[in-house]
Amino acid sequence: PAQPAPLTPEEARTLASWDRDLDALTGELLRARTSVTDVPLPASLTASQLLRLAADPDGFAQELARPMPRPPQPAARRGTRFHAWVEARFEELTLPMLEPDDLPGTEAEIADERDLEALKDAFERTEYAHRTPHRVEAPFQLAIAGRVVRGRIDAVYRTGDGEGATYEIVDWKTNRTRTADPLQLALYRLAWAEQQGVPLESVDAAFLYVRTGEVVRPDDLPGREALERLLGEEPVAEVNCEEPPNQDVGAGR
Template sequence: MKARNEDEERRLTYVALTRARHDLLVSGSFWAGGVRPTEPSRYLHDLVEAGVVDGTAIPETTVHDENPLGEDGAQQLWPHVPFGQRAPRVLAAAERVRNANPGASGRYAADVDLLLAERRATRNAKHAVVVPHRVPASGFKDYLTEPDKVAERLRRPMPERPYRATRLGTLFHQWVEQRARTGGSLETLDVWGDELDLDADDLVDASPDAVVTDDDARRLADFQATFARSRWAGRTPVEVEREIHIPFLGHSVVCKLDAVYEIDGRAEVVDWKTGKAPSGADDLARRTLQLALYRVAYAEFTGRPLDQVDAVFYFVADDLEVRPTELLDRAGLERAWTAAIG
């Protein structure tokens, strides 16, 4: 038993010495239970010999002739009562709360009734809001897929964290636009310019004083090189950054088309994306609603038949072209809007 106890003490000492991150508190006691003092641990002496512990900090013997804790040593109630002397008052208060009558009148009864009535009214008034006349195409998908959240934001506008277009997304859109307007001769963007009106997929949480970093410049150069290898690099768009407002069930949907190309007698609307590609089928279906709006807007703006207008996403960071196989026409978009908004 003595050898086993020594093994356990050695293990405890090893763990203590090797696990301490910054400081190690070493302590000992002559007295525990019993009527005779115990000797200091051999490992305390080893630490003194190693120069880790000051030897004068360890007394040679106890100053007590008898156990100062009494014959039974120190005692502690278990389980521990966390409230100490306040326990009777705390437990009595908890009992009153458990037995309280929720309908009883009190100091805050009127406030509670108003809050509960407001919650009931909110739950029963879904979509009971006035949709703004101007609806951005970038937010159109939220009206259709998350109408409750949109209704709540419209019903009770709250301050939002400062979102701003990323400098990287802004610079890429500017570069593509200026490249198109100069006939494809612009190799780099020397003037940073002001931010463009990008949609929500190109927004990130950023402080208002964000600046262009070296990493932004490097990634922009990567995007430019990727675009130069794309199938649009050698083409000149017929439209760039074209804003179109289309009437839509009593509202005006604002569409901002990044670029439109004439390819083999067909119009192709391209939406540049510098953010992440769709994470799955549901995410793609949500984003496709915006692309469908762009397709309808361009067809109606130019008078082209809808079946002669194509629409595609291009995720530059992944060099990924996403061409949805099914895009809703105006009737389909109106049905989806009516089903979601009423």
């Protein structure tokens, strides 16, 4: 086959100009389809939201920018029932009335009714089964790092009375792995100490992994100053919003 004639200098310049125009148009199209949106963080956060924010700022910003309805979660309902069962064992305590968003156990990993009964049996074998809490589902609001953090503490145990009293905060964990974040206990510990007006050193905190009966008491939980430093930096709150390709845009149109 005959070879095409080489481009003249004028044709080469014209072709290069077309390439530059095409690159510019492609870049403009991509920028139009991808926008960066600043997501303002709410002034009030739940403790769970703050933990997600600390662990994954970008992912949390995506949740705020594009809130999605949650599908029904039977495991979460069984988690709430487990917490209610534990609380009901201590009839002398006044149990709080909770709003739906405040119900405990919403992140539980309870497979079915048999698993729920197994968890109850496992709790009966723990050291806390025969101790009466000082408070259960204790609500708190903690102003920290320019925001108000809201939450509820599963159980608080008190030893002694008066100025010499000490407290232990316990959070029930029904999941199968040790994945709890000590930051949660640090927030609960600080909130309880400041709410009750007691020294932070008089408040201990622990996770109870109900399935195994293991009690985990993290060492060196941060106090207010360290938490302020940890949470004080404004997290990344930019979300890339990519639009689906426009079917009307394509070569040959």
